[in-house]
Amino acid sequence: MSLELSESLQKTVDALTESFSKKILDVYQSSGRTFVLVDLNSIIEISTFLKENQHFTYLADVFGIDRYTSDDRFEVVYNLISLKNGDRLFVKVRCEEENPEVDSVTSVWQSAGWNEREVYDMFGIKFNNHPDLRRIFMPEDFEYFPLRKEFPLLGIPGSIDLPNSTPDTE
Template sequence: MSLELNDTLQTLVDGLTENFSDKLIEVYQSSGDTFVRVEADSILEISKYLKKKQHFVFLCDVFGNDRYTSDERFEVVYNLMNLRTQTRVFIKVRVEEENPTLESVSSVWKAAGWNEREVYDMFGVRFENHPDLRRIFMPEDFEYFPMRKEFPLLGIPGSIELPNTTPDTE
């Protein structure tokens, strides 16, 4: 990393520490990227700060992860970019397996809407105050979340009607 990038990341970490010291869990670097894990109840407040004060105006992606642990099983990761400095940061939030819920950040970045719907559809993490939280790939009445680790690789027989693959012999 260049010196400027280190300075930018240091400014980011200093700002988060100064404003949200009780909400930061860990900050680390891996493979050249910076990761900041925060308390789940602070994601909306921290998102607003990152966009307005730190200029992370581009939400590249939001994705889920099933850690398959008994504590804080699901993780939601926000991939953010500051276009001025070309700095990227990943904000991580963990939620419990029982009633996994987070505040939606779609009021901060409109692009979060589709991504949060995908995380909900695949992992079952609900996003409070989302403008249109419904399934995006699976039917609304589908009872399962296909990206959870306990979901069978071949699916659940009879859980969804599949198209007929037998060719017509007319």
């Protein structure tokens, strides 16, 4: 499969596939962006390589996806930018529905902390070795994960105290 990549991004993809041939599961383009699906257990090693050897020093975002499939239900996507080359690369890992866990990349990019907390809060994906993994939007005792596809659109009645939405008439 041939991808239309900038010269520098092509060098990055080539370096990844050369250095991590068994750990790169897929490389593809969608909507003009390049995605690399990597082995779940290799995210720290590959992230370190991308930052130190390929100049992807800026982690713009980390987000979760609920694929709602029976295998590898959840994805965590890392939006990386090389400020040196002006390239953008999306690195993805997939994890199972039961006890989804991914190694935290905060040891590579400290800025991942807040984004990983948000993914944990909304999807229930735990980030191993995260320095402060706790809920960021929902109460600590909230038992649900609002961005999972099975979560009801109107929420779960009685699961969280909400303010009265009816204005006082006095």
